[in-house]
Amino acid sequence: MKGHPDVIVVGAGLGGLLVASEVARRGGHPLVLEAGPVPGGVAATVHDENYLLEPAAGSFLLPHPHLTPILESVGASVVPAEPVAHRRFVYDRGELFELAGPTSLTTRLVSGRGKLRLLREPWVRSPATVIDEPLQSFLERRLGPEAGRTGATLMAHGVFAGDPDRLSARAAFPAIVALEDADGSLVRGVLARRRTRSKDTPRARVHTALNGMDGLAAELAAPLGDDFRPDWPVESVQHDGSGWTVTGRGEEHAPAVIVALAPAEAARILPGPFAPLLNEAHAAPVAVVGLGGPEAHMQVPSGFGVLTGPDAGLHILGLLFESSYAAGRAPDHHRLLKGIYGGDADPAVLALADDDLVALAIEEAGRILGVSLRPSWTRVIRHSPGIPQYHVGHAAWLDRLDHVAAEFPGLHLAGWGYRGMGVTSLAQHASALAERVLAAP
Numbered sequence: 393m394k395g396h397p398d399v400i401v402v403g404a405g406l407g408g409l410l411v412a413s414e415v416a417r418r419g420g421h422p423l424v425l426e427a428g429p430v431p432g433g434v435a436a437t438v439h440d441e442n443y444l445l446e447p448a449a450g451s452f453l454l455p456h457p458h459l460t461p462i463l464e465s466v467g468a469s470v471v472p473a474e475p476v477a478h479r480r481f482v483y484d485r486g487e488l489f490e491l492a493g494p495t496s497l498t499t500r501l502v503s504g505r506g507k508l509r510l511l512r513e514p515w516v517r518s519p520a521t522v523i524d525e526p527l528q529s530f531l532e533r534r535l536g537p538e539a540g541r542t543g544a545t546l547m548a549h550g551v552f553a554g555d556p557d558r559l560s561a562r563a564a565f566p567a568i569v570a571l572e573d574a575d576g577s578l579v580r581g582v583l584a585r586r587r588t589r590s591k592d593t594p595r596a597r598v599h600t601a602l603n604g605m606d607g608l609a610a611e612l613a614a615p616l617g618d619d620f621r622p623d624w625p626v627e628s629v630q631h632d633g634s635g636w637t638v639t640g641r642g643e644e645h646a647p648a649v650i651v652a653l654a655p656a657e658a659a660r661i662l663p664g665p666f667a668p669l670l671n672e673a674h675a676a677p678v679a680v681v682g683l684g685g686p687e688a689h690m691q692v693p694s695g696f697g698v699l700t701g702p703d704a705g706l707h708i709l710g711l712l713f714e715s716s717y718a719a720g721r722a723p724d725h726h727r728l729l730k731g732i733y734g735g736d737a738d739p740a741v742l743a744l745a746d747d748d749l750v751a752l753a754i755e756e757a758g759r760i761l762g763v764s765l766r767p768s769w770t771r772v773i774r775h776s777p778g779i780p781q782y783h784v785g786h787a788a789w790l791d792r793l794d795h796v797a798a799e800f801p802g803l804h805l806a807g808w809g810y811r812g813m814g815v816t817s818l819a820q821h822a823s824a825l826a827e828r829v830l831a832a833p
């Protein structure tokens with residue numbers, strides 16, 4: 393034991409673990425309290441019959457200015473994905489299209505007319521004021537109706553299992569909207585960033601956790617020693633004279649507390665004014681379907697995977713070629729595919745029972761790949777409340793939350809419900825939070 397903690401982190405999902413690791417990396421003393429028996433939260437890797445199925449985060453881009461130092465500080469076992477990971481596909485109108493950088497413009501995914509409109513993007517006028525608009529309107533405005541609708545559907549399906557008409561472009565994809573804000577055009581913005589990127593800056597590449605994301609979570613928790621407390625469900629977080637008292641299996645005290653839970657769960661344990669606001673957050677249940685089997689029965693192309701476009705006529709939102717891009721996800725001479733269903737994009741499909749969802753995944757994946765799949769290993773994992781949905785209004789909601797939080801110095805919120813859905817965004821937010829917590833008087 394290292395004396396009193398500087399900060400208590402509630403929740404040991406990847407969001408809580410990254411912020412605790414960053415506090416420790418900067419010389420602070422975090423105490424992490426987790427309701428479950430193991431760290432990792434929704435990223436609870438399935439290890440079964442030598443298959444490794446990631447039910448949530450399965451890959452991330454490295455190097456990253458905030459994630460890389462944290463992973464290095466704990467000696468995390470992360471490895472680059474196979475080089476085929478750059479091969480990405482889209483299925484739409486009954487056809488499979490391969491997208492490969494700028495040559496994507498030569499695919500028939502977008503018509504000749506749509507491509508001509510795309511080329512006008514640098515001359516499209518930007519709005520005079522900052523607006524919070526749906527992803528689809530934003531991309532249709534910039535890229536034209538055809539490429540905009542297709543691009544918005546792919547981005548919404550691929551990252552949020554979301555509805556492109558409800559997701560906020562600015563909240564869900566801030567880096568893309570920032571190109572318009574800074575340079576008045578997505579094309580000009582990308583070119584400007586390429587020019588200013590130093591030749592020495594390595595290009596970010598897809599990486600995976602060698603022993604699964606549950607293994608990575610264990611590696612993040614290990615250096616905390618006794619300051620990672622599993623089976624410690626927090627019941628309340630209350631301000632006291634000199635900081636915060638966290639109550640659950642006992643009572644802990646620290647000058648600061650970071651609540652790294654989904655907003656609806658945070659609402660249950662936080663002081664009064666937070667609950668109504670946190671309960672306004674949107675999340676959408678999803679199901680992940682794993683299909684594995686011998687390679688003779690599972691012809692999986694090499695590459696990262698397929699996203700489905702607006703006219704795919706299928707329920708599946710994305711199909712990942714797990715055993716192709718990531719080492720160790722299937723036994724030797726076997727293959728593993730992962731399909732994503734549901735979300736805001738298609739909530740009704742989740743009414744299907746697991747067996748029917750598996751049958752649907754076999755049929756739809758086979759249709760996309762043009763083969764007959766005969767998996768011998770299947771798995772369905774359902775997430776509820778599911779993936780946070782940053783709808784139009786999300787940024788204003790965050791402002792209102794900040795306003796309430798300003799009344800409670802030392803109390804902070806973290807995790808995928810707020811300021812970025814992927815592991816790299818969690819690391820970026822972790823870095824900002826650690827700085828604030830350790831700088832506080």
Ligand SMILES: Cc1cc2nc3c(=O)[nH]c(=O)nc-3n(C[C@H](O)[C@H](O)[C@H](O)COP(=O)(O)OP(=O)(O)OC[C@H]3O[C@@H](n4cnc5c(N)ncnc54)[C@H](O)[C@@H]3O)c2cc1C
Nearest residue numbers: 403405406407427433434448449450451626807808814815
């Ligand atoms: C299908 C899918 C695919 C994804 N793919 C990717 C990807 O490829 N790349 C990527 O970067 N990200 C991906 N993500 C997102 C990534 O998995 C999440 O951002 C991340 O796992 C969320 O972590 P978190 O800590 O915010 O939340 P959680 O994992 O929900 O953690 C919250 C933790 O708090 C604990 N808890 C709850 N209540 C209490 C309490 N009262 N007291 C104490 N503890 C409590 C829970 O047990 C849990 O451990 C994906 C997500 C999904 C669902």
